[in-house]
Amino acid sequence: MQTPKTIIQKIWEQHVVHQEDGKPDLLYIDLHLVHEVTSPQAFEGLRMNGRKIRRPDLTFATMDHNVPTRQRLVINDPISKKQIDALQQNCQEFGVTLADIHHPDNGIVHVIGPELGLTQPGKTIVCGDSHTSTHGAFGALAFGIGTSEVEHVLATQTLWQAPPKTLNVKVNGKLGTGVTAKDLILAIIGKFGVQFGTGYVMEYTGEAIRTLSMEERMTVCNMSIEAGARAGLITPDETTFEYLRGRRHVPQSEAFDEAVAKWRALATDTGAAYDAVVEIEAAEVEPQVTWGTNPGMCIPITAAVPNPADKEKPTERDEISRALSYMGLEAGQPISTVKIDHVFIGSCTNSRLSDLRKAAEVVRGRKVSPTVKAIVVPGSYNVKLSAEKEGLDQVFKEAGFEWREAGCSMCLAMNDDIVPAGERCASTSNRNFEGRQGNGARTHLVSPEMAAAAAVAGHFVDVRKFTAQEVG
Amino acid sequence: MEPLRTHQGLVCPLNRTNVDTDQIIPKQFLKRIERTGFGQFLFYHWRFDDNGKPRPDFPLNDSKYKNASILVAGENFGCGSSREHAPWAVQDFGFKVIIAPSYADIFKNNCVKNGILAIQVSEEHVQMILKKAESEKYTLTVNLEEQIVYDNEGFEIKFGIAPYPKQMLLNGWDEISVTLSYEEKIKQYELKPNLAN
Numbered sequence: 001m002q003t004p005k006t007i008i009q010k011i012w013e014q015h016v017v018h019q020e021d022g023k024p025d026l027l028y029i030d031l032h033l034v035h036e037v038t039s040p041q042a043f044e045g046l047r048m049n050g051r052k053i054r055r056p057d058l059t060f061a062t063m064d065h066n067v068p069t070r071q072r073l074v075i076n077d078p079i080s081k082k083q084i085d086a087l088q089q090n091c092q093e094f095g096v097t098l099a100d101i102h103h104p105d106n107g108i109v110h111v112i113g114p115e116l117g118l119t120q121p122g123k124t125i126v127c128g129d130s131h132t133s134t135h136g137a138f139g140a141l142a143f144g145i146g147t148s149e150v151e152h153v154l155a156t157q158t159l160w161q162a163p164p165k166t167l168n169v170k171v172n173g174k175l176g177t178g179v180t181a182k183d184l185i186l187a188i189i190g191k192f193g194v195q196f197g198t199g200y201v202m203e204y205t206g207e208a209i210r211t212l213s214m215e216e217r218m219t220v221c222n223m224s225i226e227a228g229a230r231a232g233l234i235t236p237d238e239t240t241f242e243y244l245r246g247r248r249h250v251p252q253s254e255a256f257d258e259a260v261a262k263w264r265a266l267a268t269d270t271g272a273a274y275d276a277v278v279e280i281e282a283a284e285v286e287p288q289v290t291w292g293t294n295p296g297m298c299i300p301i302t303a304a305v306p307n308p309a310d311k312e313k314p315t316e317r318d319e320i321s322r323a324l325s326y327m328g329l330e331a332g333q334p335i336s337t338v339k340i341d342h343v344f345i346g347s348c349t350n351s352r353l354s355d356l357r358k359a360a361e362v363v364r365g366r367k368v369s370p371t372v373k374a375i376v377v378p379g380s381y382n383v384k385l386s387a388e389k390e391g392l393d394q395v396f397k398e399a400g401f402e403w404r405e406a407g408c409s410m411c412l413a414m415n416d417d418i419v420p421a422g423e424r425c426a427s428t429s430n431r432n433f434e435g436r437q438g439n440g441a442r443t444h445l446v447s448p449e450m451a452a453a454a455a456v457a458g459h460f461v462d463v464r465k466f467t468a469q470e471v472g
Numbered sequence: 473m474e475p476l477r478t479h480q481g482l483v484c485p486l487n488r489t490n491v492d493t494d495q496i497i498p499k500q501f502l503k504r505i506e507r508t509g510f511g512q513f514l515f516y517h518w519r520f521d522d523n524g525k526p527r528p529d530f531p532l533n534d535s536k537y538k539n540a541s542i543l544v545a546g547e548n549f550g551c552g553s554s555r556e557h558a559p560w561a562v563q564d565f566g567f568k569v570i571i572a573p574s575y576a577d578i579f580k581n582n583c584v585k586n587g588i589l590a591i592q593v594s595e596e597h598v599q600m601i602l603k604k605a606e607s608e609k610y611t612l613t614v615n616l617e618e619q620i621v622y623d624n625e626g627f628e629i630k631f632g633i634a635p636y637p638k639q640m641l642l643n644g645w646d647e648i649s650v651t652l653s654y655e656e657k658i659k660q661y662e663l664k665p666n667l668a669n
């Protein structure tokens with residue numbers, strides 16, 4: 001009998017082009033996603049060496065990081081414009097399909113890949129962006145690469161990669177009511193730290209993962225990189241196949257059923273061994289809020305900000321003190337007393353239709369606190385249109401939110417959606433690093449429901465109680 | 473890429489953990505379409521205050537560390553965004569070697585591609601080097617062939633590195649040319665049926 005294998009090993013073995021001693025494996029790449037910020041130097045490298053793109057048909061580009069979200073076509077910043085124009089020219093010159101800002105498929109790269117059915121189980125997927133791990137939700141091996149590697153994939157459709165170690169992140173039981181996929185992944189990072197996944201590819205398993213929708217699975221896999229793992233994935237199942245059926249780039253009718261049979265066979269075999277395992281009980285997870293300057297610095301909404309004096313290691317004490325001072329928080333302060341100035345609902349973590357629906361449910365019939373500026377930025381034009389069809393834009397606007405065009409926006413503030421220095425933002429994005437949303441800006445990561453509730457209350461509140469009663 | 477065999481240089485201490493690439497090179501500087509010129513923006517918001525004045529307490533602004541070429545930092549260096557602008561900035565500023573207890577995977581990879589040697593040693597050794605470098609002008613020598621770091625007072629540590637990145641750095645190879653010599657294999661692979669593509 002063959003040794004049982006994990007899905008990670010199966011995908012890996014199917015993609016090895018060449019193996020030799022003293023070298024990593026040469027791995028074939030099935031899908032290469034490209035955006036404007038990490039690609040110009042790669043195209044330039046090709047041009048300088050007179051090289052072509054080996055498989056333009058496996059390469060797909062979009063513009064997302066720099067694009068304006070107020071008026072879609074007006075790019076005021078000349079340097080942003082230059083970068084956007086460069087991608088347009090590069091795609092034309094090298095024959096790459098591009099969903100530019102005029103295109104109905106445009107959106108955040110990790111939102112549109114799945115939406116268009118480009119993302120499929122068993123594929124190797126790369127992009128010059130660390131949140132490429134998102135696509136792992138489909139049972140693909142998807143990871144972020146640097147610009148030199150972007151150039152390498154463009155020229156050769158391969159990468160030299162050492163086989164990764166495997167890590168089983170097992171989520172037992174069920175999530176409680178009002179607790180989301182975002183809370184789960186934040187709680188995992190909070191519990192095991194921002195580097196427990198370094199050197200590993202993670203597979204999320206367990207009952208709680210099985211019951212998540214595709215969009216929730218994307219939220220979880222998206223933040224694998226925040227745990228240090230380049231890739232995190234989930235074995236595909238009926239939920240995956242139903243999501244993909246009929247999407248533009250997946251095989252259609254009978255060919256789809258054949259594909260499903262192949263995808264099913266990818267599932268991790270019973271008894272397959274991992275290099276490491278961590279476990280968490282879903283029922284213990286509460287709605288989370290980050291208080292500090294990395295995603296591991298998070299606590300339940302019912303808890304208080306930590307005190308550096310409680311830590312033994314001097315490096316840890318320093319890190320907490322520095323974070324508290326940057327964030328303008330007191331040690332021991334209950335997180336629910338923290339007032340906010342901004343709310344951002346968006347980013348490749350939480351900007352899909354179901355995220356917007358859930359946030360809209362919380363704000364329906366309520367008003368954004370007068371002291372809060374709140375925006376909703378859909379992940380793609382398809383998301384925006386679908387949401388408008390359901391009238392979600394009206395719900396948000398009536399509550400006092402701004403309803404914007406699609407893009408990365410305030411997740412990294414490369415366009416003009418910036419949180420001013422010293423101001424505080426409840427954000428559904430994935431990074432709360434210093435200055436991420438603007439120089440001196442203070443970011444608290446939360447779920448869309450928690451962000452919506454905070455927008456109304458003007459401070460963090462437990463969304464589980466919020467729906468039952470009015471909060472002032 | 474320039475080969476890197478041995479390197480001797482002044483050490484600059486950066487006693488912080490989880491230094492993310494958003495700090496190494498803030499996003500407003502990612503809009504350039506060239507590979508060069510990022511050094512001036514390295515650790516921008518740590519180096520300069522809101523008025524663009526150098527912050528005197530930040531090590532990179534200390535004249536003691538002028539022309540330092542070895543950066544020593546705490547664990548999980550280079551975490552976060554995959555932006556290769558981070559190693560470009562580190563290199564353009566003048567650093568050739570980084571020493572830390574651990575690195576984020578993508579950052580470490582990006583270093584190799586640019587000829588930067590990211591050495592991993594124990595937390596204890598990093599703390600020793602940081603202490604030395606904080607109190608005096610401290611010079612270290614790195615020998616990649618032998619995989620050792622040493623000073624001229626008898627301190628010497630061995631470090632690990634996988635054979636492939638070691639060869640890449642020692643020879644300064646252009647990786648794409650190396651890979652293209654396997655083109656036949658890539659073609660054969662593409663002819664195989666039953667692929668996702």
Ligand code: SF4
Pocket residue numbers: 064065108109110129131347348349407408411412429430
């Ligand atoms: S939404 Fe944020 S994290 Fe996602 S790709 Fe855009 S900038 Fe990166």
